[in-house]
Amino acid sequence: MDIEAYMQQLGANARTASRAMARAGTDTKNQALHAIAEVLDGERQPLAMANKRDMDNARKNGLEAALLDRLELTSGRIDGMIEGLEQVAALPDPVGEISDMNYRPSGIQVGKMRVPLGVVGIIYESRPNVTVEAASLCLKSGNATILRGGSEAIHSNQAIATCIKRGLQSAGLTGDAVQVIETTDRAAVGKLVTMSEFVDVIVPRGGKGLIERISREARVPVIKHLHGVCHVYIDGQADLDKAHNIAFNAKTHRYGVCNAMETLLVAESVAESILPSLAASYTEAGVNMRGCEAAKNIIITTGFPCEAASEDDWHEEYLAHVLAIRVVKGVDAAIEHINMYGSQHTDAIVTENYSIGRRFLNEVDSSSVMINASTRFADGFEYGLGAEIGISTDKIHARGPVGLDGLTSQKYIVLGDGHIRE
Amino acid sequence: MDIEAYMQQLGANARTASRAMARAGTDTKNQALHAIAEVLDGERQPLAMANKRDMDNARKNGLEAALLDRLELTSGRIDGMIEGLEQVAALPDPVGEISDMNYRPSGIQVGKMRVPLGVVGIIYESRPNVTVEAASLCLKSGNATILRGGSEAIHSNQAIATCIKRGLQSAGLTGDAVQVIETTDRAAVGKLVTMSEFVDVIVPRGGKGLIERISREARVPVIKHLHGVCHVYIDGQADLDKAHNIAFNAKTHRYGVCNAMETLLVAESVAESILPSLAASYTEAGVNMRGCEAAKNIIITTGFPCEAASEDDWHEEYLAHVLAIRVVKGVDAAIEHINMYGSQHTDAIVTENYSIGRRFLNEVDSSSVMINASTRFADGFEYGLGAEIGISTDKIHARGPVGLDGLTSQKYIVLGDGHIRE
Numbered sequence: 001m002d003i004e005a006y007m008q009q010l011g012a013n014a015r016t017a018s019r020a021m022a023r024a025g026t027d028t029k030n031q032a033l034h035a036i037a038e039v040l041d042g043e044r045q046p047l048a049m050a051n052k053r054d055m056d057n058a059r060k061n062g063l064e065a066a067l068l069d070r071l072e073l074t075s076g077r078i079d080g081m082i083e084g085l086e087q088v089a090a091l092p093d094p095v096g097e098i099s100d101m102n103y104r105p106s107g108i109q110v111g112k113m114r115v116p117l118g119v120v121g122i123i124y125e126s127r128p129n130v131t132v133e134a135a136s137l138c139l140k141s142g143n144a145t146i147l148r149g150g151s152e153a154i155h156s157n158q159a160i161a162t163c164i165k166r167g168l169q170s171a172g173l174t175g176d177a178v179q180v181i182e183t184t185d186r187a188a189v190g191k192l193v194t195m196s197e198f199v200d201v202i203v204p205r206g207g208k209g210l211i212e213r214i215s216r217e218a219r220v221p222v223i224k225h226l227h228g229v230c231h232v233y234i235d236g237q238a239d240l241d242k243a244h245n246i247a248f249n250a251k252t253h254r255y256g257v258c259n260a261m262e263t264l265l266v267a268e269s270v271a272e273s274i275l276p277s278l279a280a281s282y283t284e285a286g287v288n289m290r291g292c293e294a295a296k297n298i299i300i301t302t303g304f305p306c307e308a309a310s311e312d313d314w315h316e317e318y319l320a321h322v323l324a325i326r327v328v329k330g331v332d333a334a335i336e337h338i339n340m341y342g343s344q345h346t347d348a349i350v351t352e353n354y355s356i357g358r359r360f361l362n363e364v365d366s367s368s369v370m371i372n373a374s375t376r377f378a379d380g381f382e383y384g385l386g387a388e389i390g391i392s393t394d395k396i397h398a399r400g401p402v403g404l405d406g407l408t409s410q411k412y413i414v415l416g417d418g419h420i421r422e
Numbered sequence: 423m424d425i426e427a428y429m430q431q432l433g434a435n436a437r438t439a440s441r442a443m444a445r446a447g448t449d450t451k452n453q454a455l456h457a458i459a460e461v462l463d464g465e466r467q468p469l470a471m472a473n474k475r476d477m478d479n480a481r482k483n484g485l486e487a488a489l490l491d492r493l494e495l496t497s498g499r500i501d502g503m504i505e506g507l508e509q510v511a512a513l514p515d516p517v518g519e520i521s522d523m524n525y526r527p528s529g530i531q532v533g534k535m536r537v538p539l540g541v542v543g544i545i546y547e548s549r550p551n552v553t554v555e556a557a558s559l560c561l562k563s564g565n566a567t568i569l570r571g572g573s574e575a576i577h578s579n580q581a582i583a584t585c586i587k588r589g590l591q592s593a594g595l596t597g598d599a600v601q602v603i604e605t606t607d608r609a610a611v612g613k614l615v616t617m618s619e620f621v622d623v624i625v626p627r628g629g630k631g632l633i634e635r636i637s638r639e640a641r642v643p644v645i646k647h648l649h650g651v652c653h654v655y656i657d658g659q660a661d662l663d664k665a666h667n668i669a670f671n672a673k674t675h676r677y678g679v680c681n682a683m684e685t686l687l688v689a690e691s692v693a694e695s696i697l698p699s700l701a702a703s704y705t706e707a708g709v710n711m712r713g714c715e716a717a718k719n720i721i722i723t724t725g726f727p728c729e730a731a732s733e734d735d736w737h738e739e740y741l742a743h744v745l746a747i748r749v750v751k752g753v754d755a756a757i758e759h760i761n762m763y764g765s766q767h768t769d770a771i772v773t774e775n776y777s778i779g780r781r782f783l784n785e786v787d788s789s790s791v792m793i794n795a796s797t798r799f800a801d802g803f804e805y806g807l808g809a810e811i812g813i814s815t816d817k818i819h820a821r822g823p824v825g826l827d828g829l830t831s832q833k834y835i836v837l838g839d840g841h842i843r844e
Contacts (some may be wrong), residue, residue: 019761023785096784102806108795110805115787117817200817221643221818242840249842339441348836361835362518363445365537373530373838382843383532383834384524395539395622396643397818400834412805412822413783414770416795418664420671421804 001183007191010146010179011198014119017176018144022116026093028171029140033089036167037082040132043163044078050159051128058126058152070127073156081132084387088136091386094404095142098413108419112410116142118200120407121192122389123214125206126150131160134203135178137389139168141407144177146192146199150206151184158182193218203402205390208317223398223406225390227317228258228345230375233334233360235351236267240274242372243350247278249374250348252285256319258391259346259368259378263314263324265334271295271327276302287321294327314341331356335363342366344393346378346400367393367400423605429613432568432601433620436541439598440566444538448515450593451562455511458589459504462554465585466500472581473550480548480574492549495578503554506809510558513808516826517564520835530841534832538564540622542829543614544811545636547628548572553582556625557600559811561590563829566599568614568621572628573606580604615640625824627812630739645820645828647812649739650680650767652797655756655782657773658689662696664794665772669700671796672770674707678741680813681768681790681800685736685746687756693717693749698724709743716749736763753778757785764788766815768800768822789815789822 040047051073058071094114101111120143122134131149138145149157161180168175181188193202193214202222204214211224232250234243250261266274271294279299282289290309291299299306306325313324314337328334331349338347348370349360357371368378378401380388385403392398398406443451462469473495480493516536523533542565544556553571560567571579583602590597603610615624615636624644626636633646654672656665672683688696693716701721704711712731713721721728728747735746736759750756753771760769770792771782779793790800800823802810807825814820820828 019785019787022787104804104806106799106804108799108804113783113791118787216641219638221816223818239840245840245842253843350840361535363441365441365444365540366833368834368836369535370836371838373836373841374843376843377528377530377532377836377838377841378834382526382528382530384526394643395831396645399831409817409821411788412790412800414790414792414795414799416793416799418661418667418772419795419799420667421675421796421798 001185003183003185003187004191006183007188007195010181011119011195013176014144014146014179015198017174018116018118020174021139021142021144021177022095024142024173028173029093029142030089032139032168032171032173033085033136035170036132036136036164037085039163039167040078040082040160043159044075047073047078047156047159047163050155053155054153063152067126067152070125071152071156073128077129081129084133085136088140088387091140091404093140094408106419107416109415111413113413114405114408115411117407117409119144119146119198121146121148121199121202121220123148123189123192123202123204123206123210124150126152128153128156128160130205131157131180132164134389135164137387137404138407139177141404143407146179146181148181148189148192154184189214190217193220196220203390221397223390223392223402224394225258226393227343228260229262229315229317229341229343230259230345231263231265231338231342231347232261232375233265233328233331233338233347233349234267234270234274235331235349235353235356236269237353237356238270238350239352240270243274244278244281246348246350246372246374248281250376251282251287251323253374253376255321257376259375260319261323261375262316262318263326263341265326265328265337266295267330267334268294268327272298275299275325279304279306282323285321287323289323289325291325292327295325299325317343331360335360338364338366345391346370346375348373348375367391423607425605425607425609426613428605429610429617432603433541433617435598436566436568436601437620439596440538440540442596443561443564443566443599444517446564446595450595451515451564452511454561454590454593454595455507455558457592458554458558458586459507461585461589462500462504462582465581466497469495469500469578469581469585472577475577476575485574489548489574492547493574493578495550499551503551506555507558510562510809513562513826515562516830528841529838531837533835535835536827536830537833539829539831541566541568541620543568543570543621543624543642545570545611545614545624545626545628545632546572548574550575550578550582552627553579553602554586556811557586559809559826560829561599563826565829568601568603570603570611570614576606611636612639615642618642625812643819645812645814645824646816647680648815649765650682651684651737651739651763651765652681652767653685653687653760653764653769654683654797655687655750655753655760655769655771656689656692656696657753657771657775657778658691659775659778660692660772661774662692665696666700666703668770668772668794668796670703672798673704673709673745675796675798677743679798681797682741683745683797684738684740685748685763687748687750687759688717689752689756690716690749694720697721697747701726701728704745707743709745711745711747713747714749717747721747739765753781757782760786760788767813768792768797770795770797789813
């Protein structure tokens with residue numbers, strides 16, 4: 001297979017399809033979403049067979065259990081895909097929204113119109129359900145998509161791609177609106193992220209290594225979610241009950257997620273009041289604590305285990321039953337720590353003090369900044385976006401949870417009546 | 423000079439300064455802008471001397487007249503810089519603007535806060551007045567800036583940099599908020615556009631060659647303005663008086679600007695009615711026409727000169743007294759031509775037909791799309807942005823004229839009362 005020529009063709013198809021998708025009406029796009037759901041429902045048998053091939057190969061190759069679990073297309077996951085399609089169909093269509101129309105002194109009327117980005121390339125791990133999720137969000141936002149899932153899922157993804165194509169065509173849309181790369185050759189990714197004539201943006205979903213590599217190679221803009229080193233800072237004027245609940249929830253509600261707290265910062269004035277009870281809760285939940293000198297002393301004195309944190313711990317995204325704890329002087333030191341060691345993902349303060357809360361909100365440079373709420377709320381669904389293609393830790397374009405709007409841009413529109421510039 | 427270490431230091435300084443700038447109040451930033459204006463006003467003599475060194479060198483090196491003109495810091499240009507600073511001070515501060523705050527079913531309140539991008543790198547040609555213009559916009563939007571002007575302007579830029587630093591410091595801000603690169607070594611640019619740990623976005627201003635090179639080398643997101651191949655399409659249902667005025671204004675109001683029309687498209691049903699009078703006006707204005715077969719026939723038959731356009735002409739940004747003209751079947755062909763040959767900058771239709779206008783507005787994929795108005799209106803000041811750092815032909819982040827808002831991003835803010843995720 002000539003990867004270069006193959007990808008070039010995929011790109012050209014996508015560019016052409018993107019023009020048709022930009023013109024497609026809301027109703028047509030929703031019909032396609034419903035149709036894809038129907039086809040998937042009718043093709044459960046072939047989907048299961050394709051997935052079995054992938055699962056068998058993966059087991060043969062010794063894929064670890066957690067990854068095998070993600071690869072599996074259970075009947076429940078197919079239900080989930082179908083439900084997701086219906087949910088995306090029910091979301092408002094962002095395309096064509098006109099805002100800020102104002103008359104200017106020259107007499108022209110100027111405003112903005114929301115339009116699709118064009119062609120979106122999505123690179124993700126071996127999770128077949130992501131194929132449908134990503135395709136549906138791009139479809140609804142009027143984009144053409146080129147999808148590249150992990151190589152272990154190749155047969156599942158091809159089977160899903162066939163269903164998507166049939167659904168698109170039955171709604172009168174071109175099957176090229178969603179293309180799944182048919183080769184597992186790594187060179188295809190290299191080409192995808194550099195075809196700036198055909199691809200408008202790349203959304204990589206996956207581990208830090210994957211995303212760093214793609215950012216390095218890309219010539220196309222990347223909406224990236226690098227990692228989540230999230231903090232909760234318990235201020236000296238925190239309500240200690242709220243502080244306990246939030247600090248416990250942010251760490252223990254789920255461990256393997258990017259919006260879980262990785263470092264707890266505690267003001268020195270309340271460290272002795274709050275750390276003993278928190279240490280008890282964490283220990284009970286099986287969380288291993290790594291503290292700065294002061295934190296460690298308090299925790300160990302209380303009778304709970306705590307290791308010494310090293311400089312590296314402040315940078316770490318554990319995604320596990322591990323928590324770094326640091327006692328800081330106050331809000332200034334907390335903000336400084338977060339801006340220095342954090343990953344600009346999600347950070348929260350617990351405080352009852354108005355001015356301190358306001359400062360934290362203004363000065364912490366992260367995609368989500370919270371007062372008296374768990375970092376676990378940083379999520380497209382919790383924020384009311386209705387869906388989420390990822391969480392961006394970038395500063396330009398979309399920041400934080402990225403929904404349908406993040407897959408669009410705004411162009412200027414100007415209405416005149418023969419106006420010329422004098 | 424160790425360029426690597428020098429740039430590393432500049433980057434670290436800028437990152438630190440960006441935190442202070444993000445915290446700076448509107449009043450402080452405005453004070454700094456006024457103070458810089460005052461210092462510039464008081465330092466006219468040293469500025470003129472520094473500029474004379476640059477001008478002398480440039481003449482010795484045989485710089486062409488147009489570039490010498492841009493390099494010169496006349497007294498009028500210094501007035502213009504001062505006036506620009508006062509204007510930016512008068513603009514509303516975008517930083518801290520909170521929007522879309524809504525309660526979610528979970529009880530948290532979610533919205534967005536506008537924040538500075540952080541560190542903005544600006545690379546531009548040998549135009550010293552741009553140093554002040556770029557610095558002032560970044561300052562007002564709460565960013566730290568690293569500026570790299572063309573090497574011919576090095577002494578002028580250093581003199582201006584000293585004034586800016588004094589102004590910043592007199593308002594209590596750090597002089598590192600605006601740093602002008604002190605070396606003309608090209609390696610400094612290579613380093614600037616790859617220091618993603620210190621620089622959040624690069625804005626290159628200048629010729630297509632410069633921008634393409636920077637886009638190729640950059641590891642930092644680039645807000646780029648590539649080129650402007652702008653079209654006016656005169657529809658079969660155009661008001662021919664409006665069409666004449668707009669098509670003439672869009673080409674002849676100014677030639678060397680990116681929003682000037684480069685290709686005129688005319689519906690075949692009105693080509694014979696409108697092209698003769700337009701050809702007369704263009705010929706009188708000294709515009710050389712290059713037409714497709716049909717356009718050329720009409721123009722030559724009328725008695726005006728017209729060369730044959732080649733395929734290359736449809737791609738060309740002349741920035742000169744040259745115009746490509748093509749007769750097309752109707753709005754479909756016009757949209758197809760624009761989306762194929764255009765540069766997604768600015769395109770206009772002249773029509774009285776509601777449905778045709780609406781289609782053009784929806785389907786032309788450019789940063790500014792206009793009905794019955796001259797492409798020359800695509801400009802930050804005409805759009806009411808108050809200022810303009812450039813015009814983006816990119817699709818993500820900022821599209822079209824980029825003002826203060828384009829130098830900011832929005833982070834999510836969440837207000838709770840001890841809320842945790844269940």
